[in-house]
Amino acid sequence: MKRQIDWIPVLVQCRDSVQRQIAPLIGTLKQQQPDLGIGAGGDPIRQVDLAAEKAIVNTLESFGISFTLISEESGIEEYGGRPCECYVTTDPIDGTTNLLRGIPFSATSIAISTKQTLNTVFAALVADLNHEVVYTAQKGKGAFLNGKRITSSKLTTIDEAVIGLDLNTYRIQKIARQVTSLIENTKHIRPFGANALELCYVADGRTDAFVDLRGKLRTTDIAAAWLMLKEAGARMVLPSGKTLNAKLSPKQHVSFIAAGNPQIQEIILDLIRTKKEAK
Numbered sequence: 119m120k121r122q123i124d125w126i127p128v129l130v131q132c133r134d135s136v137q138r139q140i141a142p143l144i145g146t147l148k149q150q151q152p153d154l155g156i157g158a159g160g161d162p163i164r165q166v167d168l169a170a171e172k173a174i175v176n177t178l179e180s181f182g183i184s185f186t187l188i189s190e191e192s193g194i195e196e197y198g199g200r201p202c203e204c205y206v207t208t209d210p211i212d213g214t215t216n217l218l219r220g221i222p223f224s225a226t227s228i229a230i231s232t233k234q235t236l237n238t239v240f241a242a243l244v245a246d247l248n249h250e251v252v253y254t255a256q257k258g259k260g261a262f263l264n265g266k267r268i269t270s271s272k273l274t275t276i277d278e279a280v281i282g283l284d285l286n287t288y289r290i291q292k293i294a295r296q297v298t299s300l301i302e303n304t305k306h307i308r309p310f311g312a313n314a315l316e317l318c319y320v321a322d323g324r325t326d327a328f329v330d331l332r333g334k335l336r337t338t339d340i341a342a343a344w345l346m347l348k349e350a351g352a353r354m355v356l357p358s359g360k361t362l363n364a365k366l367s368p369k370q371h372v373s374f375i376a377a378g379n380p381q382i383q384e385i386i387l388d389l390i391r392t393k394k395e396a397k
């Protein structure tokens with residue numbers, strides 16, 4: 119029989135360890151970084167990303183947990199020797215560009231699941247690396263910010279909504295019409311640069327929605343936030359409006375709309391559906 123693990127304290131220890139391990143590197147981030155090759159997710163690996171990943175792995179091993187790691191940096195690896203107890207999907211540092219530039223918006227993201235699929239995530243943590251802001255969630259038990267239960271936005275009109283929008287792409291023309299339609303209908307657009315944390319802002323109602331239509335975000339970035347959204351009463355769907363489920367892998371990319379409530383979700387879906395790029 120599988121043993122019961124009290125996951126939230128374990129995940130919080132992972133976060134504490136990430137903070138400790140990256141602290142000495144923070145002052146060096148503006149300097150030229152050594153070339154460590156390309157990570158499993160396709161981006162250059164930085165020392166700080168590796169230090170964060172190592173901190174997570176070491177902490178889980180210190181609890182004697184056997185797991186399959188699915189990481190944006192190292193890809194998929196087995197740890198712990200015994201049969202795998204769970205999958206650990208992580209983006210050790212989400213918002214690396216912000217961190218390197220000294221912009222205080224980056225996070226560590228860790229999701230625990232029974233299978234290598236998004237819809238089996240049952241425990242999660244997303245921690246802001248610049249502030250004392252720790253989001254946690256467990257399946258069926260709610261989502262929390264620093265231990266206080268959170269719920270998503272109830273705002274149902276688009277004009278006053280605050281909407282996160284990922285515009286981080288060289289191929290903006292592919293989504294230009296959909297994005298323009300959305301921007302034209304609301305006055306508060308917010309691209310912050312760390313999707314895991316931006317999705318948690320939808321979970322706790324700081325923002326009303328978050329939209330990423332680029333088709334380039336990895337499921338390693340959204341795994342933990344997916345549970346946070348679900349447990350806070352928010353929703354995350356494909357641009358078609360269908361339920362989002364996907365393989366957990368640094369090579370699996372998704373587009374999605376996360377919204378605080380069904381009404382705002384439908385408004386956004388209508389805006390982007392009618393504005394697909396002309397053939």
Ligand code: IPD
Nearest residue numbers: 211212213214215286311312313
């Ligand atoms: C990035 C951030 C960013 C998004 C990029 C991601 P990373 O994560 O989430 O907001 O636009 O597509 O790659 O690379 O800093 O882990």
Ligand code: CA
Nearest residue numbers: 190209211212
């Ligand atoms: Ca990353």
